[in-house]
Amino acid sequence: MTVRPLVVVFDVNETLSDLGPMGGRFTEVGAPPELSRVWFAGVxxxxxxxxxVGACEPFAMLAADSLRTVLHGVPLNRDVDAAVDHVMGGFAELRVHPDVPDGIRALRAAGHRLVTLTNGAVQVADRLLTGAGVRDEFERLLSVDDAGVWKPAEGAYAYAARTCGVEPAEMLLVAVHPWDIDGARRAGLQAAWVNRTGTPYPSCFTAPTMTVSGLDDLARRIRT
Structure with missing residues (x-):
């Protein structure tokens, strides 16, 4: 790293939250649990x-629409609107990955400013972090809803830098998604790829500044 990051910016869905339990929501409405991953990728x-094409719609609206498409023709145990409501309700019960709380606290204790930047809603991030007991470690919870453009478009990262009053190079984006890492790097940010599973990084994307196994590992890596 050439610059010690002043602001650490966290993606939320999958990076902080464990989406694994969403598969159970599909099972509960009579759908195969593996449809959860198909659905999220479609969103x-x-x-x-x-x-x-220059448009921007809320995550929740796209998620509900995509659910109706994915669940079409599936023999559900309730009507489709009720099934959509049940699956969407799963976001309110998600928990963070085990490495998140200690990693967040260590990063904040080391003097880093912490913010989120999600393609989802601020309310979802707030509920998730409050449930994990780390909401107060964050200076701001940011969403692309206010940026007017989804990540990985440059405007989303520029919005975060502008809101935090720093240059893009003074920010470190933390994410599990290579597309997010690539977008941040192209926008001038540093980026840490969280690779909890040992998956190879796609060669078509701009490489991360660093690769870490979790947020606890990240805190150790950027302590100085």
Whole structure:
């Protein structure tokens, strides 16, 4: 790293939150649990597609629409609207990954300013971090809803830098998604890829500034 980051910016969905339990929500409405991953990937696809043509819609709206598509033709145990409501309700019960609380506290104790930047809603991030007991460690919870453009578009990261009053190079984006890492790097940020599973990083994307196994590992890596 060439510059010690002043602000550490966290993606929320999958980076901080464990989306694994969402598969159980699909099971509970009579759908295969593996549809959870198909659905979430479709939400991202639709958000990126709208961003590419200059449009921006809330995550929750796209998620509900995508659910109706994914669940079409599946023999559910309730009507589709009730099934959509049940699956969407799972976001309110998500928990953070085990490495998150200690990592967050260590980063804040080391003097870093912490913020989130999510393609989802601020309310979801607030509930998640409050439940983990680390909400007060964060200076701001930011969403692309206020940026007017989804990540990985440059405008989303520029909005975060502008809001925090720093240069992009003084920010470190932390995410599990290579597309987010690539977007941040192209926007001038440093970026830490959280690789909890040992998955290879796609060569088509700009490489991260560093790769870490979790937020506890990140805190050790940027302590000085």
């Amino acid at each position: 991202l696809r639709d958000g990126f597609a709208l961003t590419a």
